[in-house]
Amino acid sequence: MKGRIPDHIVETVLSRVNIVEVVSEFIPLKRAGRNFRALCPFHQEKTPSFMVSTDKQIYHCFGCGAGGNVFNFLMQFERIEFPEAVEILAKKAGVVIPESLSYDTKESSGINAQLQKACETAASFYENNLSVPCGTQAREYLLKRGIPQEAIKAFRMGFAVEKWDALINHLRSKGINLSLMEKAGLVVPKEGGGYYDRFRNRIIFPILDVKARVIGFGARVLDKTLPKYINSPETPLYIKGKNLYGLWLSKDVIRDLDAAVVVEGYLDFISAFQQGVRNVVASSGTALTAEQARLIKRYTHNVVMVYDGDASGQIATIRALDIFIEEDMQVRVVSLPEGQDPDLFIRKNGIECFRALILKAQPLFDYKMSVLKSRYDAKEIEGKEKICSEMLSTIQKFRRPVVKSEYFKKLAQELKVKEEALLQEAKLFHTGGKERGLAASPAVVAQKSIHSVEQFLIKLMLEEDAIIAELKDKLEPDDFLDERTAKIVTLMFDCIAQGKGIEPSKLLTHLGDAEATRLLCESTFLPDINIENREKILADCVQRLKAKKLTFKRQCLQEEIKAAQEKGDEERLHKLIAEFDTLIKTRRGTG
Numbered sequence: 260m261k262g263r264i265p266d267h268i269v270e271t272v273l274s275r276v277n278i279v280e281v282v283s284e285f286i287p288l289k290r291a292g293r294n295f296r297a298l299c300p301f302h303q304e305k306t307p308s309f310m311v312s313t314d315k316q317i318y319h320c321f322g323c324g325a326g327g328n329v330f331n332f333l334m335q336f337e338r339i340e341f342p343e344a345v346e347i348l349a350k351k352a353g354v355v356i357p358e359s360l361s362y363d364t365k366e367s368s369g370i371n372a373q374l375q376k377a378c379e380t381a382a383s384f385y386e387n388n389l390s391v392p393c394g395t396q397a398r399e400y401l402l403k404r405g406i407p408q409e410a411i412k413a414f415r416m417g418f419a420v421e422k423w424d425a426l427i428n429h430l431r432s433k434g435i436n437l438s439l440m441e442k443a444g445l446v447v448p449k450e451g452g453g454y455y456d457r458f459r460n461r462i463i464f465p466i467l468d469v470k471a472r473v474i475g476f477g478a479r480v481l482d483k484t485l486p487k488y489i490n491s492p493e494t495p496l497y498i499k500g501k502n503l504y505g506l507w508l509s510k511d512v513i514r515d516l517d518a519a520v521v522v523e524g525y526l527d528f529i530s531a532f533q534q535g536v537r538n539v540v541a542s543s544g545t546a547l548t549a550e551q552a553r554l555i556k557r558y559t560h561n562v563v564m565v566y567d568g569d570a571s572g573q574i575a576t577i578r579a580l581d582i583f584i585e586e587d588m589q590v591r592v593v594s595l596p597e598g599q600d601p602d603l604f605i606r607k608n609g610i611e612c613f614r615a616l617i618l619k620a621q622p623l624f625d626y627k628m629s630v631l632k633s634r635y636d637a638k639e640i641e642g643k644e645k646i647c648s649e650m651l652s653t654i655q656k657f658r659r660p661v662v663k664s665e666y667f668k669k670l671a672q673e674l675k676v677k678e679e680a681l682l683q684e685a686k687l688f689h690t691g692g693k694e695r696g697l698a699a700s701p702a703v704v705a706q707k708s709i710h711s712v713e714q715f716l717i718k719l720m721l722e723e724d725a726i727i728a729e730l731k732d733k734l735e736p737d738d739f740l741d742e743r744t745a746k747i748v749t750l751m752f753d754c755i756a757q758g759k760g761i762e763p764s765k766l767l768t769h770l771g772d773a774e775a776t777r778l779l780c781e782s783t784f785l786p787d788i789n790i791e792n793r794e795k796i797l798a799d800c801v802q803r804l805k806a807k808k809l810t811f812k813r814q815c816l817q818e819e820i821k822a823a824q825e826k827g828d829e830e831r832l833h834k835l836i837a838e839f840d841t842l843i844k845t846r847r848g849t850g
C-alpha cells in the first residue's frame with residue numbers, strides 16, 4: 260500500500276496534521292469525552308458509531324469496522340491511493356515532497372505504464388478499424404444492434420480484422436516489442452515459435468479502469484461462432500476480479516444517485532447506459548468477487564442486480580447476493596423473463612420498461628425465497644429443510660444482529676416453523692456442523708478462544724510502552740495465534756527495539772493489512788483498562804497464550820499423524836510421533 264514516498268516524509272506529514280481537523284472538513288463531528296463522534300460516512304446509520312480520537316489520531320466505526328489514520332480516512336473518503344493522500348496532506352501541512360517522488364511521475368514509469376501504453380495503442384488501432392472499409396461489416400452489425408455512432412465512440416468500441424498479424428504489425432511500427440505485447444495479453448505465442456494476434460474478426464470492447472485508462476479487452480464474434488466472447492488474460496494491469504466494466508463512465512452518476520445497477524455483459528451495460536440508465540456497471544467475464552463489491556461500495560451501498568433470466572443467471576445472482584451482504588451493502592434483485600438479458604429486454608421493451616423493473620426490484624430475501632420455492636416443495640418436510648438451510652446460509656452473513664434476527668422471524672413465518680427451531684438450526688449451522696459438511700478446524704476453534712486474550716494484550720500495549728518492552732522479553736510474535744494480532748505485535752516489538760515510542764497512527768502506515776488495521780483501531784477505542792496487580796495479570800496472559808499455542812500445535816500434529824496413518828507413510832509417521840512426544844514433554848515443563 261505504501262508508495263515510494265520515504266517514511267520520514269510520511270511521518271512528518273502525520274505529525275503535522277490533526278485528524279480531527281481533516282475529518283471535520285468532510286463531516287460534522289461532535290465532542291464525546293476525549294473523543295469525537297459522528298454519523299459514519301461509510302455506512303448508513305441513524306445513531307453515530309463513528310469515532311475519532313485526538314490522542315491517538317485514529318478513527319474507527321463500531322458499525323461497519325472502517326478505521327485507520329488520517330491517510331486512510333482520506334483514501335477511503337476521496338477514493339484515492341496512498342501516495343495521493345500523502346500528497347494532499349503534505350500540501351496542507353507545508354511539507355515538500357521531492358518532485359521525483361510525486362505520484363504522477365511514479366505512475367508514468369515502470370512496467371505498468373509500458374503495458375498501459377501498449378493497450379492504449381491497440382485500442383486506438385481497433386477503434387480506427389471501425390471507420391475504414393475493412394470495418395464496414397462490423398459497423399453495420401453494431402448499428403443493426405441499435406448501437407449508434409456516438410455510443411461506439413463513447414465506449415471506444417473497435418474491430419479486430421480477420422488477420423493473424425494485423426495488430427502485431429501495427430504495434431511493431433509504433434516501437435512496441437513482442438514480449439511487451441505478450442505481457443499485455445494482446446498476442447498469443449505459437450507452438451513452433453512466433454506470435455499471433457489474440458483477437459481476430461471480433462468486435463472489441465476496451466476495458467478501462469476507473470481513471471479511464473485502457474487495461475484489457477473483451478471481444479465478441481459477429482455471427483454464431485463459439486466462443487461468443489473472449490477476454491484478455493489476466494495481466495499485471497488487468498486483474499479480472501478487481502475491475503468492473505463501465506465504471507469509468509458511471510461512477511459519478513452512481514455516487515450522485517446513491518445506487519448502482521449491476522449487469523453481467525458488455526452489451527447489457529452499453530444498452531442501459533446509452534439509453535439513459537447511467538448508474539450501471541457490468542461484472543463481465545467473472546462471477547462477482549468481493550473486491551468488485553468493494554469497488555462499488557466506494558460510490559454507493561445500494562445495489563440492484565439485473566442478471567440474465569436463465570438458470571445460470573439465477574445461480575450467479577444468488578452467489579453475488581451473499582457477497583454484497585458480507586460487504587454490508589443493501590441489495591435488491593430484478594428477475595428478467597426466462598431467456599432474456601438486459602440488452603435484449605431493453606431492445607424489445609424499451610428503456611422505460613427497464614426503469615420500471617428496476618424500481619420494482621425485489622428485496623433479496625423475497626428473491627432468494629421465490630427461487631428456492633420454485634426449486635423445492637415448501638409443503639414437504641424435505642423441501643422445507645432444504646429451503647431453510649439455504650436461506651440460513653445467507654441470513655448468517657448479515658453483520659448486524661438486529662437485521663439477522665428480523666430475517667429469522669421472517670423466515671419462520673414464511674416456512675411456518677417455530678422461530679426457536681430455526682435458531683437452533685442456525686446454531687448447528689454456525690458451529691460448523693453438518694450443513695457445511697466439515698468440522699471446524701483446530702485453527703478456527705483456537706482463534707475464537709484466544710481472540711480476547713490477544714486483543715486485551717494489544718490494548719494494554721497501546722496504553723503503555725513499558726508493557727510492550729516487558730512482553731517482548733516473554734513472548735515471540737508467533738506466540739500470537741491470530742494472524743492480525745501477530746502482525747501488530749511484530750510491528751510494536753520492532754518499534755520498541757528501535758527505541759521508538761508507539762503511536763497507533765504511525766503503526767498503521769506500516770501495517771498494510773485491512774483486517775489488522777481494523778483490529779488495531781477497534782482496540783484503540785476500547786475503554787481503558789485499569790488493572791491493579793498488573794504483574795500477575797500479564798503473567799497470566801502470557802501463560803495462557805503459551806498454553807494455547809501448545810494445544811494448537813498438538814492438534815495440528817494429531818491431524819498430521821492421522822493423515823500419515825491413513826496414507827501409510829511410515830517414515831513420516833515416525834517423525835511426527837517423535838515430535839509429538841517432545842511437545843508433550845515441553846508442556847509438562849511449562850505446566
Ligand SMILES: [Zn+2]
Binds near residue numbers: 301320322325
Ligand atoms: Zn461505519
